[in-house]
Amino acid sequence: MDRDFRFGVVGESIRSGADLTRTARRAEELGYDVLVLRDHFVAEPFGDQLAPMVALASAAAATSTLRLGTMVLANDYRHPVLLAKEAATLDHLSGGRFELGVGAGWLRDEYAAAGMPFDAAGARVGRLEESLEILRSLLGGQQTTFAGDHYRIDGLTTFPRPAQPPPLVVGAGSSRMLGIAGRHADTVGILPRALPDGTISEEVTERLPDTIARKVGLVRAAAADRDVELSMMVTPTFGPDPRRAAARVAVLRGWGASAADLVLDMPSQFLGPPEHVAEQLLARRDRYGFTYYQVSDEVMDEFAAVIPLLTG
Template sequence: MDEAPKDRTNTGPARRAFRFGVVGESICSGAQLLATARRAEDLGYSALVLRDHFVAEPFGDQLAPMVALASAAAATSTLRVGTMVLSNDYRHPVMLAKEAATLDHLSGGRFELGLGAGWLREEYEAAGMPFDAAGARVGRLEESLRILRSLLSGDRTTFAGEHYRIDGLEVFPRPEHRPPLVVGAGSRRMLGIAGRLADTVGILPRALPDGTISEEITERLPETVERKVGWVREAAAGRDVELSMVVTPTFGPDPRRAAAKVAVMRGWGTASTGLVLEMPSQFVGPPEHIAEQMLARRDRYGFTYYQVPDTAMDAFAPVIAHLA
């Protein structure tokens, strides 16, 4: 199986340009989907991405991502479409490769495949799926990524792992270029896998064994994020990997007051205002100040791809204009 596939993303400049995506969290109908996709394209966003959940909590009801993204791609001409991120356990990698290749073809090469190990225990249990230990879920994800890299590169793929066995398969339609692979990760092992196998790595707080995401403030502090970025770069071994983060900006004329609002809303208390101001995942203040923060954090950490919720996409558009 070819481990050096042809792709669109591994040969970029040393310092990437910014790009921005919209997370379609409040989209519950076809009309909302098309309106959001067209609005995002008009505002200068690079991509519309959808989550992959079939329970209402914690993000609200969701359309099935792959089907919905095909519709969004048909309604736009330049907007990329992607998953942020699919749970690996919900689809066999061969079937996912078939769907991804088809969606990439239908969109004219505008699809980005985001994949994660799965973390929401409540969702697994509601569907009657076993919620295996993290080690098993992460192991399956790593094997899936290797299979997907090969199949979506157009290679005849044979693979024998602990979790999957593939015997001489090829995918149709064959992508002209392999769709970029996106992995969201928060633990050292996951970040290492993402660094080796993904084109874009979303830096996240770590997932907990109880099936939730850590709310610890330490997971969001500069030294923690810097350490996680270091693990990605070490595993990437010189590959040009795009670094990404989902953020919810808080606008206001005074950055400190906006940061205090975030600190109280997140349950960290006003004493944490100074920490919020320094968090790589928090952007507070007027648009021009947020643009300056993004430039500084690109220099420090390397983040160049940010996604914002669809509810914030109009308010955030001036930031894009500042950085265009």
């Protein structure tokens, strides 16, 4: 049975409390399910950001049905015990509307600016996996004892205990990360792979159908009999002519106009009028299993025309 679609807004242009309240209420009004915030303390590449956990508590107070999430917290920036306490509190204050997204951390320049060691990917990913186990246990209300390579927990519980543990969301692009996400997450965000130099790959191949299908397969294999939600942040380009829109995207991304046909097939690209975008969403749910999509707040009003075509 196919999952229902969910749609989220990424609050990328929020710079003030007024922006936050306005965006959260507008997202709720337009029929979006979730507002998610990034986790960065440097301006590049996404612009200045409010601290996500504090900001989401404020957004929870300004809304009544909108879910609130992080996309995604860098695990190295918070000890999992502290994060579990904050997540449990935010879930409580929002009436059970919080979704906890966590990743391994990838932005080398940010680590350097803060004077934090940017360890090799293996160490960062290993810490994340241990952290996910600890978070799952603490947020599930269990007395937690854990002894790993990176963390040690001795008989700890967290308060307040969530009525239902907040869903764990993991963004993943590499094979090892996809396996970890499949084993531990409730929602897996499929991403281009992070590179050792602390950037995200811009390769066309990372965005093509066969690559996305392979990544989904790795998640499904690791999840075994667990029903995992698949998500992706997407870039819609509206207009009457999908091919012309694809050529424009190809040029803007530096892939060249000859890559237009490739862009048309990219699972992260939605091109054309809203009715065509809705058809693409249905086709990609059938092909890959994606049912949860996020768009930037800069296109939330325009993309909202798609939502009733799929959730009515």
